[in-house]
Amino acid sequence: MIDYCFKNNNVYLDCKNEFNIALTLDCGQAFRWRQNSDLSWSGAVGNKVLKISQDGNTVILHSVSENEFIDFWYDYFDLGRNYSELYNIFSNDKTLDDAVKKYYGIRVLNQDPWETLCSFIISQNNNIPRIKGIIERLCENFGEKLSDKLFSFPTAEKIANLSADDLTPLRAGFRTKYILDAAKKVASNEIVLSKIQNLSIENARIELQKICGVGPKVSECVLLFSCKKPEAFPLDVWMKRVVAEFYPNGIPEIIKPYGGIAQQYLFHMMRN
DNA sequence: TACCAGGGCCTTT
DNA sequence: AAAGGCCATGGT
Numbered sequence: 001m002i003d004y005c006f007k008n009n010n011v012y013l014d015c016k017n018e019f020n021i022a023l024t025l026d027c028g029q030a031f032r033w034r035q036n037s038d039l040s041w042s043g044a045v046g047n048k049v050l051k052i053s054q055d056g057n058t059v060i061l062h063s064v065s066e067n068e069f070i071d072f073w074y075d076y077f078d079l080g081r082n083y084s085e086l087y088n089i090f091s092n093d094k095t096l097d098d099a100v101k102k103y104y105g106i107r108v109l110n111q112d113p114w115e116t117l118c119s120f121i122i123s124q125n126n127n128i129p130r131i132k133g134i135i136e137r138l139c140e141n142f143g144e145k146l147s148d149k150l151f152s153f154p155t156a157e158k159i160a161n162l163s164a165d166d167l168t169p170l171r172a173g174f175r176t177k178y179i180l181d182a183a184k185k186v187a188s189n190e191i192v193l194s195k196i197q198n199l200s201i202e203n204a205r206i207e208l209q210k211i212c213g214v215g216p217k218v219s220e221c222v223l224l225f226s227c228k229k230p231e232a233f234p235l236d237v238w239m240k241r242v243v244a245e246f247y248p249n250g251i252p253e254i255i256k257p258y259g260g261i262a263q264q265y266l267f268h269m270m271r272n
Numbered sequence: 273t274a275c276c277a278g279g280g281c282c283t284t285t
Numbered sequence: 286a287a288a289g290g291c292c293a294t295g296g297t
Contacts, residue, residue: 125292127281173278178294215294237292 001082004069011061011069018083020105021054027106027268029225031119031132032139032153044139044150045076046112078107090262092254095246099265106264109225113193114186115153116226117208120218121178137170159183178213185211197227204229224260233259242266 003014013019025033025041033043040053040062050073051062061073074080083105090096118138123131135153142158143151160183167176185191191211196204204227208219217234224232233251235243243251246266255262 121293123292124294125277126279127292129282130280133280171279174294175278213294217293 001084002079004079006066006069009063009065011064011066011073013059013061013079014057015059015105016057016084017104019054019059019077019107020103021052021059023103023106023268024077024109025052027264028128029221029264030109030111031123031128031135042150044146044152046072047144047146047152048072049147049150075110078110081107083107086258086261089254089258090265093252096255096262096265099269103265103268106268108230108261108264110228111226112153113196113222113226114156117182117186117193117211117214117218117222118153118156118159118179120221120225121182121211121213122172122175123221124175124213124215124218126175134170134172134175141169156183156186160187175213178211181212182214196223197229201229201231220260224263230258230260231256233263236267238267238270239263242270 002016002018005012005014021041022035025043026035030043032045033041035041036051038053040051042049042051044050048068050064053060053062061069064073087100087104090100119131119135122134122138126134139151139153142154142162146152159179162180162183164176164180167179170176172179186193191207196207199207201223204223205216205219208214208222209216214222217236220232220234223229224234233239251259251262
């Protein structure tokens, strides 16, 4: 588990091998964190901006009050979860154990469901540099300015009132109509994203896939990264390769409840 | 069933 | 420098 303390308006996390911010912020689950020249990272989450840095086992959240940390960042960074305990469970599987020992400290973030849904619609049939570009243009054009370079993610209501023409600056291609459909269904409360995490994973999948442009892969990402479903297991081409090569008979039962978290390590291993 | 639809990054040639 | 592969979903 991760201990923390407050000092000089910063939060200091003593995270042993349970938190590697570079791997966590740049492993394909979030697209708006950028590394600064001093190796710290900056990002906008909701209407907040954060600078975060790491020095060995100490992670520093800069200029964050105790209240803001407890109320928001603690959950965002999944600090309530004991990753050492998870690593113990994962060590039952040789492949996973090797991946964990190589890439200690990847954490699954608890992100905003609307931003996650929209981001993973954009991610489909796409590569990471371009995904980041489209999302950046989306925020710059339609989000609120939060600081010098950082914008909030535009709300579903805001996007729902736009047309495909309005979104041409994004250069999102055929995904534009999917973004609009998602925004309209969310803004009208036809899909209530805040209630998805209370559904069974089967019903949650069905609900999300009512959106045009959301299939099994995108819905699984939304469930894992923003709806507290650690058992969600997104299968992209890389993970299909992992399964074919290492798990022809399926993922071990003991891993399944945390399959999505395990997946982050396996995915990273396969891509490197 | 198989293919195509935006587009741009990446690897190979 | 040019060509070809890659990519998740819906539609034909």
